[in-house]
Amino acid sequence: MATAGPSAPGPVESLGIVAARAVTLLGDIAIFSVQTLTWMFTRAPAPGTLMPAFYIVGVRSVPVVAITGMFIGMVMAVQMFNQFNALGMATRLGSMINITVVRELGPVLAATMLAGRVGSSMAAELATMRVTEQVDALSCLGAHPLHYLVVPRLLACALLIPLLTVVANFMGIMGGAFICTRLYGVEAHFYWANSAAYVSMWDVGMGCTKAFFFGIAIALIGCHRGLNSQPGAEGVGRSATEAFVASFVAILVLDFFLAIFLLAAHDRFILQGAGRSFL
Numbered sequence: 001m002a003t004a005g006p007s008a009p010g011p012v013e014s015l016g017i018v019a020a021r022a023v024t025l026l027g028d029i030a031i032f033s034v035q036t037l038t039w040m041f042t043r044a045p046a047p048g049t050l051m052p053a054f055y056i057v058g059v060r061s062v063p064v065v066a067i068t069g070m071f072i073g074m075v076m077a078v079q080m081f082n083q084f085n086a087l088g089m090a091t092r093l094g095s096m097i098n099i100t101v102v103r104e105l106g107p108v109l110a111a112t113m114l115a116g117r118v119g120s121s122m123a124a125e126l127a128t129m130r131v132t133e134q135v136d137a138l139s140c141l142g143a144h145p146l147h148y149l150v151v152p153r154l155l156a157c158a159l160l161i162p163l164l165t166v167v168a169n170f171m172g173i174m175g176g177a178f179i180c181t182r183l184y185g186v187e188a189h190f191y192w193a194n195s196a197a198y199v200s201m202w203d204v205g206m207g208c209t210k211a212f213f214f215g216i217a218i219a220l221i222g223c224h225r226g227l228n229s230q231p232g233a234e235g236v237g238r239s240a241t242e243a244f245v246a247s248f249v250a251i252l253v254l255d256f257f258l259a260i261f262l263l264a265a266h267d268r269f270i271l272q273g274a275g276r277s278f279l
Contacts, residue, residue, distance in 0.1 A: 050156070069110065070174065080096060085184075094176070094194050095198035108214075112251060114161055122153055126222075127239040149227075157216065158212060159215075162212050209258065221250060
């Protein structure tokens with residue numbers, strides 16, 4: 001008598017399997033992050049590992065980040081000019097463009113570009129080392145993979161992605177100013193005066209703070225997916241793809257929560273300052 005094969009899982013069971021896998025993955029990434037941070041704060045990076053990571057993450061990313069930032073500002077100027085000009089507020093374009101670039105679009109889009117360029121590259125490189133057993137060879141030689149491979153990349157991303165965000169912000173501001181003042185004929189003096197009145201150092205610091213956490217997320221996710229790659233060329237490609245997708249989602253989630261926290265901190269700071277001035 002033939003026995004029936006295993007039945008396919010139902011929709012509720014399939015949802016439970018997906019949720020269990022997601023929770024397991026998040027827990028694995030959390031453990032990986034704690035171990036990496038422990039190595040980072042207890043021992044200095046291995047000699048000869050930090051400068052190459054700085055060069056790959058920082059220097060080689062400047063052109064793509066600069067081009068991205070410049071066209072962010074230019075596109076915003078093109079899209080917003082007609083509406084502001086119809087209301088007689090063309091000279092206030094600078095404040096709207098620059099505060100949007102500095103607070104949100106500069107950090108988020110720069111981090112997204114770096115997640116594709118840096119995060120995927122880290123995942124593919126470490127996955128190749130895992131598949132070809134180079135990571136096991138490092139362990140046999142007494143070098144811990146987290147200390148030798150992950151810590152330099154984490155420091156490079158955490159320290160340099162905020163600086164790259166400043167480059168993207170600057171290029172976005174200059175791109176928007178060029179379109180508004182040269183192409184659409186907005187008076188340059190009032191354009192920059194309104195920009196200076198509405199954009200403060202707090203806004204710049206808010207964007208750089210976001211970029212710092214974005215860099216940590218990109219490095220940890222990329223390295224985690226690389227070191228946990230499946231065997232074969234397909235596993236390497238899948239690790240790179242998963243690293244970019246997960247980094248992009250993490251950037252959006254972090255941007256939401258950091259925006260809430262930083263704006264609340266800013267409002268509290270303003271209220272405390274107003275209270276002191278009143279007293």
